[in-house]
Amino acid sequence: MNYDVIIIGAGPGGIFSAYELMKKKPELKVAVFEAGYALEKRKCPIDGEKVKSCIKCPTCAIMNGFGGAGAFSDGKYNITNDFGGTLYQYIGKTKALELMKYVDEINMSHGGEGTKMFSTAGSEFKKLCMQNKLKLLDASVRHLGTDINYVVLENLYAEMKDHMDFYFHTPVKDIEALPDGTFRVHYGEGETADCRKCVVSVGRSGSKWMEEVCKKLNIETLSNRVDIGVRVEIPAEIFSHLTDSLYESKIVYRTAKYEDAVRTFCMNPHGIVVNENTNGIVTVNGHSFEDPEKKTENTNFALLVAKHFSEPFKDSNGYGESIARLSNMLGGGVIVQRFGDLERGRRTNAKRIQEGTVRPTLDATPGDLSLVLPKRILDDITEMLYALDKIAPGTANDDTLLYGVEVKFYNMEVKLDENLETEYKGLYIIGDGSGVTHSLSHASASGVYVAGKIIENI
């Protein structure tokens, strides 16, 4: 089989790359290989009744398949260079923002119209944060919501499916660089497909595989960061003054004790806390719905501390995994603790949760996070909760729920040039799998960008 372009991974990076190629150069023969299933076949078995927690499926329906890790996400497209990745370091700030806006236009024309764009510009909260040693980062946020995000993906697939070959449930095993400058993709039982250009967009779930490919092809990589923390769940009223006008606020705090930076991440007003399975390890995440009927009485967000390692330690993701495994060992999955119990040095149990005022939206195991999280990280999180309590009184209440652990794994950074191309001309690595992006908008923008580069060069 011969293709002009093979795209590996149908997450936002791969989808927007394929979409752009279809729109701008429809004569190209394109194939998309995806380890997971088509969108309609992606079903997590957790139903809250028969299956209450993660059963570690071989292919996680939440992380893999058309739409990638973002398919059932909250669909928050943050249009900013301040967070979500370092794409701007490769392509420039103006171009990066321009492409994020372009992606937003495509989302709007595929079912996203009518959803709200929030912005921190001119917000009075900046001053309030500053007065309390907190920094509110600048961004515009398009909130599609889990339901509309799904509709957008459905519409994109419907438009694309007859113009390219999709191979679902087909993980690529290997990429071979052929002497004539083209690439051979290995999959299935000894099957192959050749292409002139290859775009790799395997996201976080493909990080281990990506590492192996880079090793084999001698592509330089760097790995030194993991973010560790908890997901906080509080009554939505406590944060409503912020979430009503900003939806999501990215707030950074530098702790007095260690001068560590703690940040809020992935805020879900009236949302739910969910399990996430990364390579068999269960961590916590959250999302929310546009549909008013699906809104809950709670808001959740993560508090994360970034850990950077220096020589000789290189396996930052391994460190994060070990901490997550510890919570899985003690709690059989995610652990939940009341902040008041954490402060009093005691385990939370089902009775204390029941007596509390915050109704958990995830059925996690009540436990003791101090047995899981390193002291320094726990101290950082505690300090941040008290700092947030100053701008949103009630955040540090006894009944505030902390779910652990939330780990944000970073892919190792692959050495790429300004075209997001490796030293093998025609082999592009984009999205979260490249280590360059960590968000829907940046991953999608990187996809559009390389499609443009391919069109220029093919």
Ligand SMILES: Cc1cc2nc3c(=O)[nH]c(=O)nc-3n(C[C@H](O)[C@H](O)[C@H](O)COP(=O)(O)OP(=O)(O)OC[C@H]3O[C@@H](n4cnc5c(N)ncnc54)[C@H](O)[C@@H]3O)c2cc1C
């Ligand atoms: C629960 C959840 C909520 C989130 N919420 C948000 C949010 O609101 N806003 C935001 O900006 N970000 C959010 N994110 C992060 C966001 O989803 C990712 O940053 C984004 O999806 C990255 O896109 P990507 O295309 O690089 O990779 P992914 O979306 O991870 O897609 C990669 C795809 O490649 C496939 N793949 C992997 N290896 C192979 C292989 N060897 N062969 C073939 N296919 C392979 C995978 O199956 C996957 O489908 C969330 C993530 C999760 C898990």
